[in-house]
Amino acid sequence: MSASVEESLQLQLLEMEMLFSMFPNQEELKLEDVNALTNIRRYLEGAREELPPNIEFVITLQIEEPKVKIDLQVTMPHSYPYVALQLFGRSSELDRQQQLLLNKGLTAYIGTFDPGELCVCAAIQWLQDNSESYFLNRKLVYEPSTQAKPIKNTFLRMWIYSHHIYQQDLRKKILDVGKRLEVTGFCMTGKPGIICVEGFKEHCEEFWHTIRYPNWKHISCKHAESVETEGSGEDLRLFHSFEELLLEAHGDYGLRNDYHMNLGRFLEFLKKHKSEHVFQILFGIESKNSES
Secondary structure (H helix, E strand, C coil), X not given: CCCCHHHHHHHHHHHHHXXXXXXXXXXXXXXXXXXXXXXXXXXXHCCCCCCCCCEEEEEEEEXXXXXEEEEEEEEECCCCCCCCCEEEXXXXXXXXXXXXXXXXXXXXXXXXXCCCCCCHHHHHHHHHHHHHHHHCCHHHHHXXXXXXXXXXXXXXXXXXXXXXXXXXXXXXXXXXXXXXXXCEEEEECEECEEXXXXXXXXXXXXXXXXXXXXXXXXXXEEEEEEEEECCCCHHHCCXXXXXEECCCEEXXXXXXXXXXXXXXXHHHHHHHCCCXXXXXXXXCCCHHHHHC
């Protein structure tokens, strides 16, 4: 079943009304952009021509047993609920492996919903009903069954676009998070800034949410590629490590508005890594034009 973006946005507003009635406290439900819902209403009324940004928010859940908090980070793509919702749960009480398993379980549950079904409230209920087992002793959670079937994993590659990446502390954070999560890819600094991250889906999604929150506004995931695998996914990688990409640029680095990356060099880099197709997705122009 398909639906227009306008129909999808109407359903999103309806679900947000339900969520605000469930979480009236501002500390429980926080919109990344406080004007997000107003901008969508203006778009639907015809007062705004440009499609507004996605609705993005964090819900802080108090789990009764055990007594812990889980932050559920949610992004509603423009065509949700007819396309998949982007969800990520995190808690300071979970280690990395426990968090990975929690999000695998949550993603699998949400995947059972049919296109057109609103599912944020259902995801909240699932976390409240099922979180306890993920906070148990690690040995109990991870002990493999002797009859276990091969585990299928999703290998993901995300192409992320930012208006610019300059600040030294931000660049350090991106590199540190990439190496900590053992993902591969690169961060191209300058204007524009491009990040590619690849690895297991849960690691890439954690990378994305970690670098993004709480307040990086001018950034978006332009494209994602995923493959199901029963192995380590090493044969699917296009990059061998996660590094900063510094290409010959034109302009004065001291004058940020005038410091643009050399897109011709970047296209050559993409070709070497079998990713030329991404150039048009990122910049909206044919790669042959960038060479001239």
